[in-house]
Amino acid sequence: MSKLCFFVQYLPIEGLAAFNKATAELLFGADNPVIKQGRVATLQSLSGTGSLRLAAAFIQRYFPEAKVLISSPTWGNHKNIFNDARVPWSEYRYYDPKTVGLDFEGMIADIQAAPDGSFVLLHGCAHNPTGIDPTPEQWEKIADVIQEKKHMPFFDVAYQGFASGSLDEDASSVRLFVERGLEVFVAQSYSKNLGLYAERIGAINVVCSAPEVANRVKSQLKRLARPMYSNPPIHGARIVANVVGDPVMFGEWKQEMEEMAGRIKNVRQKLYDSLSAKDKSGKDWSFILRQIGMFSYTGLNKTQSDNMTDKWHIYMTKDGRISLAGLSLAKCEYLADAIIDSFHNIS
Numbered sequence: 001m002s003k004l005c006f007f008v009q010y011l012p013i014e015g016l017a018a019f020n021k022a023t024a025e026l027l028f029g030a031d032n033p034v035i036k037q038g039r040v041a042t043l044q045s046l047s048g049t050g051s052l053r054l055a056a057a058f059i060q061r062y063f064p065e066a067k068v069l070i071s072s073p074t075w076g077n078h079k080n081i082f083n084d085a086r087v088p089w090s091e092y093r094y095y096d097p098k099t100v101g102l103d104f105e106g107m108i109a110d111i112q113a114a115p116d117g118s119f120v121l122l123h124g125c126a127h128n129p130t131g132i133d134p135t136p137e138q139w140e141k142i143a144d145v146i147q148e149k150k151h152m153p154f155f156d157v158a159y160q161g162f163a164s165g166s167l168d169e170d171a172s173s174v175r176l177f178v179e180r181g182l183e184v185f186v187a188q189s190y191s192k193n194l195g196l197y198a199e200r201i202g203a204i205n206v207v208c209s210a211p212e213v214a215n216r217v218k219s220q221l222k223r224l225a226r227p228m229y230s231n232p233p234i235h236g237a238r239i240v241a242n243v244v245g246d247p248v249m250f251g252e253w254k255q256e257m258e259e260m261a262g263r264i265k266n267v268r269q270k271l272y273d274s275l276s277a278k279d280k281s282g283k284d285w286s287f288i289l290r291q292i293g294m295f296s297y298t299g300l301n302k303t304q305s306d307n308m309t310d311k312w313h314i315y316m317t318k319d320g321r322i323s324l325a326g327l328s329l330a331k332c333e334y335l336a337d338a339i340i341d342s343f344h345n346i347s
């Protein structure tokens with residue numbers, strides 16, 4: 001076969017085999033029994049969004065009675081995805097404005113109150129937009145309720161390795177559910193952690209109770225993918241498979257991710273230090289240190305966020321979310337001045 005012919009061929013509907021193997025192993029761990037037993041249906045799909053959309057189509061077709069529970073707030077596109085797939089959804093409490101932390105009791109109560117067999121959409125790590133993740137103990141309790149209610153956990157993992165700096169640590173929430181023997185849906189994205197935004201590379205993984213079930217699920221996912229986009233693009237898949245498959249490049253990637261996550265943690269610390277030093281009101285800003293990932297929910301409301309932009313020329317989403325990835329250490333003091341002004345002088 002000539003090289004040219006190799007480059008112009010389509011991928012199979014399910015994507016590049018080497019990518020699918022690598023992505024499932026990164027997520028669950030190469031030694032995870034679910035991989036060894038062939039219980040995971042993995043399909044390369046169009047990044048995180050496309051993987052979520054494919055799973056939404058699967059839910060619509062095979063679980064027509066089920067609804068999806070989505071955190072309040074959540075990444076803006078989640079609602080669009082389920083609306084477009086005609087999957088009913090409702091919200092569970094997540095963010096507590098009083099503590100700028102997790103409304104854990106509210107979350108548990110809402111998951112508990114949902115009809116049995118609902119899909120519960122969870123952010124695997126670095127919750128977007130809040131940056132607030134459950135603690136390991138809270139994840140255990142969330143898993144308890146999901147198990148008790150026979151719900152289906154559905155993870156959106158868009159930041160693996162980018163939150164803590166460790167691929168394994170950031171996958172620990174997903175692995176906890178898998179260890180309990182639950183069936184789990186997981187959408188993955190390589191936009192952030194490998195910077196492959198425009199390659200549209202990600203995957204949908206469904207952990208099933210048995211290998212035969214995984215085969216059937218995979219076959220049905222392929223049936224759904226075929227009329228949507230036929231087959232996924234090859235370039236990003238090759239990048240991921242090559243990086244993960246080469247010990248030197250894999251090591252470099254992990255190191256770079258650790259550096260990126262470390263840089264964001266430093267900026268977080270500096271912002272917290274600046275706020276604490278400058279704000280004489282005694283307000284506790286430590287919630288910033290408890291958040292994780294590239295975003296911080298500042299607790300500023302819409303009017304206060306408008307003040308950040310109009311007066312201080314700081315551009316952020318109107319829900320009070322700032323991106324720490326775009327912040328340098330040198331700008332932390334200025335940002336702290338702007339936040340303090342907006343918080344105390346604007347209601």
Ligand SMILES: Cc1ncc(COP(=O)(O)O)c(C=O)c1O
Pocket residue numbers: 046047048049050075123128156158188189190191197202
């Ligand atoms: C929570 C979450 N899920 C999914 C995505 C999907 O991103 P992409 O489609 O680029 O992989 C994002 C991107 O911002 C996100 O924040």
